[in-house]
Amino acid sequence: MSEGPIPRPGIAAIRSFTPDHAKDPPPGSIRLWANESSLGPSPKAIEAYHAAAATMVRYPDGSGSAIREAIHQRYGVDPKRILMGVGSDEVLNAAVRAFAGFGDDVLAPTATFPMYRTYANAAGARPIAVRDRAFTADIDAILAAVTPATKVVIFANPNNPSGTYLPRAEVERLRAGLRADILLVIDAAYAEYVEQPDYEPGVLLADTTPNTVMSRTFSKVHGLAGLRLGWLYAAAPIIDVVGRVRSSFNVPAPAQAAGVAALADRAHQELVVAHCRRWRATLAQRLRGLGLTVSGSEGNFVTFGFDGLAGRTADAAEAYLRERKLLVRGMAPFGMPGYLRVTIGQDDEMATFMRVIEDYVHGVPPSPGERGKG
Numbered sequence: 481m482s483e484g485p486i487p488r489p490g491i492a493a494i495r496s497f498t499p500d501h502a503k504d505p506p507p508g509s510i511r512l513w514a515n516e517s518s519l520g521p522s523p524k525a526i527e528a529y530h531a532a533a534a535t536m537v538r539y540p541d542g543s544g545s546a547i548r549e550a551i552h553q554r555y556g557v558d559p560k561r562i563l564m565g566v567g568s569d570e571v572l573n574a575a576v577r578a579f580a581g582f583g584d585d586v587l588a589p590t591a592t593f594p595m596y597r598t599y600a601n602a603a604g605a606r607p608i609a610v611r612d613r614a615f616t617a618d619i620d621a622i623l624a625a626v627t628p629a630t631k632v633v634i635f636a637n638p639n640n641p642s643g644t645y646l647p648r649a650e651v652e653r654l655r656a657g658l659r660a661d662i663l664l665v666i667d668a669a670y671a672e673y674v675e676q677p678d679y680e681p682g683v684l685l686a687d688t689t690p691n692t693v694m695s696r697t698f699s700k701v702h703g704l705a706g707l708r709l710g711w712l713y714a715a716a717p718i719i720d721v722v723g724r725v726r727s728s729f730n731v732p733a734p735a736q737a738a739g740v741a742a743l744a745d746r747a748h749q750e751l752v753v754a755h756c757r758r759w760r761a762t763l764a765q766r767l768r769g770l771g772l773t774v775s776g777s778e779g780n781f782v783t784f785g786f787d788g789l790a791g792r793t794a795d796a797a798e799a800y801l802r803e804r805k806l807l808v809r810g811m812a813p814f815g816m817p818g819y820l821r822v823t824i825g826q827d828d829e830m831a832t833f834m835r836v837i838e839d840y841v842h843g844v845p846p847s848p849g850e851r852g853k854g
């Protein structure tokens with residue numbers, strides 16, 4: 481028997497977070513694998529970040545009052561119901577940990593953001609994957625999977641990996657069908673990109689129910705993934721409880737300052753969203769034209785599968801793209817084996833991606849110059 485400290489149950493089930501796909505990318509690669517913003521942050525956010533660097537001797541504002549006020553101004557939500565986090569990752573994790581533990585179940589759809597499983601395992605709870613419908617949360621299946629052990633139901637809307645979404649009425653039906661002591665977590669990381677009139681990110685339920693939380697991020701439309709900034713929105717008692725679990729002084733002052741400036745730059749956000757919507761529609765249409773299956777595209781990415789194409793696979797396509805310095809992400813760890821996800825990049829990156837994926841589908845062999853390149 482080995483000596484030394486023994487990790488709590490569940491920890492061994494967590495995959496270590498340096499994803500295999502991110503190891504040793506070929507130098508000069510085009511990164512289309514992490515749903516970052518290809519147009520970058522607002523220049524005003526970068527300026528604010530630099531200016532705030534002068535304050536680094538001090539602990540930051542642990543309550544994030546300025547940024548909560550800026551979120552209120554931008555999204556019209558109650559600043560008292562906001563909890564800031566080091567990315568939405570931190571506050572999602574804290575929410576699961578605060579409400580689920582040993583002997584409890586955390587339910588999530590099968591095609592989902594894999595960190596939800598990690599949060600459950602880290603809390604000592606059991607992650608349960610519920611069968612979904614067309615890679616979208618299936619409300620009836622979730623309600624049928626609830627047991628007395630269920631403490632948290634978590635899903636992304638729109639969904640990463642699939643890019644599909646649930647209309648407001650369906651989310652409300654889910655809430656209405658869940659016991660009051662079950663926390664419903666709606667991860668709306670990609671809310672700004674959605675074009676559907678019947679979509680609602682979760683603000684209304686977080687405002688009107690005592691047991692629903694919504695998370696948002698600055699990593700996508702605001703282009704601040706490297707700063708790690710996100711927030712949770714819920715009834716005050718929930719915010720109080722989750723706030724006890726997060727780290728103290730969690731969000732650095734320069735990140736808060738950049739976030740405030742990013743929120744104020746509406747023109748930049750509009751540019752980012754317009755660019756994304758234009759390209760995802762074009763990509764979806766052209767990928768379908770190649771015989772690929774596109775699952776949905778409400779986020780800043782398009783996810784496509786190879787079922788309809790004999791002799792072509794997601795794994796081989798991923799390798800083919802990588803050899804040509806285009807990094808996309810295989811969706812098996814997200815519950816969509818056989819699919820790849822490509823982030824909307826800049827115009828020239830999208831043109832290159834389309835050219836290369838067309839070459840792959842049409843079976844174009846590598847040019848002599850390309851042979852042997854890594």
Ligand SMILES: Cc1ncc(COP(=O)(O)O)c(C=O)c1O
Pocket residue numbers: 514515566567568569570593636639640667669696697698699705708709710
């Ligand atoms: C659905 C979903 N939730 C949460 C996150 C994490 O975002 P953050 O950078 O705010 O931690 C991501 C990042 O890709 C995501 O796709």
